[in-house]
Amino acid sequence: MSFEKVCGRLGFGCMRLPMKDGEVDTVEFSRMIDLFIAEGFNYFDTARGYLDGKSETALAECLVARYPRESFVLTNKLSDWCFEKHEDIRPFFESQLAACGVEYFDFYLMHAQNKHNYKKYKREGAYEEAFRLKEEGRVRHVGLSFHDTAEVLEGILNDYPDIELVQIQLNYYDYHDALVQSRACYDVCVRHGKPVVVMEPVKGGTLASLTPAARSVVGELGGSPASLAIRFAASLEGVFMTLSGMGNMDMMSENTSFMKDFKPVTEHEREVLFRTAEAMRKDNLIACTGCRYCVSGCPQGILIPDLFACLNDKVKFENWQGGYFYSNITKDTGKASDCIGCGACEESCPQRLPIRELLVRVKDTFEK
DSSP states (O other): OOOTTOOSSEEEETTSOOEETTEEOHHHHHHHHHHHHHTTOOEEEOOTTGGGGHHHHHHIIIIITTSOGGGOEEEEEEOGGGOSSHHHHHHHHHHHHHHHTOSOEEEEEEEEEOTTHHHHHHHTTHHHHHHHHHHTTSEEEEEEEEOSOHHHHHHHHHHOTTOOEEEEEOOTTTTTOTTTOHHHHHHHHHHTTOOEEEEOTTGGGTTTSOOHHHHHHHGGGOSOHHHHHHHHHHHSTTEEEEEEOOOSHHHHHHHHHHHTTOOOOOHHHHHHHHHHHHHHHHTTOOOOOOOOHHHHTOTTOBOHHHHHHHHHHHHHHOSSHHHHHHHHHTTSSBOGGGOOOOOHHHHHOTTOOOHHHHHHHHHHHHOO
């Protein structure tokens, strides 16, 4: 399947935009958009939950108001928390169009599908409503984003064979992971003939900032760790778009520089990247992507991804900064020791991390 309007293999994931005083830095964001488009790319990805809705409105101001509608591709999503019953779906969709300042979305995805929330989407006819929106011209293509096992994905695609694309987490670290099942989910997409959109090719920045042991492995290849990670994902057959959550101009400049003249990874590069992943696992990093789905449901107000980042920082750099940042972060929010073990965080974690166990590790490291 070809999507005629899409240019290039790099997509702008608008989940981690440049911020200033709690708001999107629209000057910097506009500069990033200008470079992205000037280098030959045009795919933008957002959702209502990204930056508490500020991603959508920033796109309206910095992209939609400044470029002709047919010059860019815009993806949005129907999130689980945005509807309770079928009658809620269309009004919410209309609010998304209004927030983004557009009359249609090129792609509309059922967001973060898993075995639990899929039951609600199916019961309330969410997929059927999306296909009706396509018939009306309000949506050009219908797809889904996914965080669960290959078996669950197989079931969804069997139920809805008209789904046009699937967005999955895929990177060289998760490729053989038994929990994330990146390769298994990718194989399901290929078997069903569904084009793949890759999210988290750099695993929330983890594969851009490697441990010393991992850097020593990947160093023989040259190029930045981030560029190798993105190229790995973009090289797989059937992948038509690789998203990068670029938060500043430096990231944008680097990513467009190697993706505008895209070169697939070689077999040697793949082998080295898999060895790099093994080196990282031995360093015992927490494989958190910083999606923050766990934060909103935490009754103790623990900023879980931030605390995990402190521990990873300490592991990677073996210095005092992790502890310093931990003290700053927990001055006005929950500490790891405040966890009451309710498990709400683990239910919402796409990585299926044992968060409660990991918080004990954080506590033992920083709260002695």
